[in-house]
Amino acid sequence: MAIVEVRNLTKEFDGGKVRAVDGVDLATKEGEYLVLLGPSGCGKTTLLRSIAGLEQPTSGDILIDGNVVNDLPPRARKIAMVFQSYALYPHKTVLANIVFPLRAAKLPLEDRRRKANWAAELLGIRHLLERKPRQLSGGERQRVALARALVREPAVFLLDEPLSNLDAKLRASARDELKRFQQEVGTTTIYVTHDQVEAMGLGDRIAVLSQGKVRQIGRPVDVYDDPADTFVATFIGSPPMNLVARGDTLVGFRPEHLLPASYVKGDAQPVKLTVDRLEYLSGDRHVYGTVTGVGERTRVIARLPATVGDPIESGREYDFAVSRDRLRHFDAATGLRSVS
Helix, strand or coil: CCCEEEEEEEEEEHHHCEEEEEEEEEECCCCCEEEEECCCCCCHHHHHHHHHCCCCCCEEEEEECCEECCCCCHHHCCEEEECCCCCCCCCCCHHHHHHHHHHHCCCCHHHHHHHHHHHHHHCCCHHHCCCCHHHCCHHHHHHHHHHHHHCCCCCEEEEECCCCCCCHHHHHHHHHHHHHHHHHHCCEEEEEECCHHHHHHHCCEEEEEECCEEEEEECHHHHHHCCCEHHHHHHCCCCCCEEEEECCEEEEECHHHCEEHHHCCCCEEEEEEEEEEEEEECCEEEEEEEEECCCCCEEEEEEEECCCCCCCCCCCEEEEEEEHHHCEEEECCCCEEECC
């Protein structure tokens, strides 16, 4: 296990015209699963590639276990990276793919086979060792790529959107496998994704990035319940947080906290919700409409669980409310969280 630190890291392209990573500071904990989350083009993959040694930072430092590694090649950083494409050799068997880095390191044959069998057993692919990648499913290819990384016994795993090529059902099971795998081996892991569901399900902590900057780092529950700014508030959550203008402030509340007034106990902010559309999604109803009473008239979304059985019809106005302890306030000019 290792601690990875990034200090004031900047990466520019096109002669300084494009700043993909802009003064980033962050540090993992030992054995932590840290997720870098953000939209396409936010700099998360460039940051990961810089840590891996595949990109040379313009300025700043990268440290692994307290040692600056800026000038070290990737192979000397004790990291292993799994790419979005898995990058398997199509003409080699699963076994040959797994042992390839060990062959390159000139490890004896018996040691190579022992490590390959250990990794394949851990990841449940020992029965696939003689197959070629084209004979495997997407989830099986992912596990081969993980096994190839694992046999190197790295201090840090770097994973770049490894689930993006899987279908929705397989992604859910693969998320569970990845989390259990990381907990079993205990290796510090940095995982890049644009998918908030992956981030919330996998990360011990999440670093939310936008335009090359880290907007917030925290546990999934923290970035969801207490976003640092309006970007985090609206990027995380599906549907996203509702924002209503009130003077110089934006008032935010999650869709699941906007409920019929009779379901909200204690100190509550009453609102009038005029419904214009409903969606029925599994056990939830998404209610689209406009609210008044909390600030300016604003279009919002309420997410009602199946346990809220009150009839809701389009074109009608209803008494809704939000618990005041669920309201979040942001500065309208800067988007930053305010205490009032």
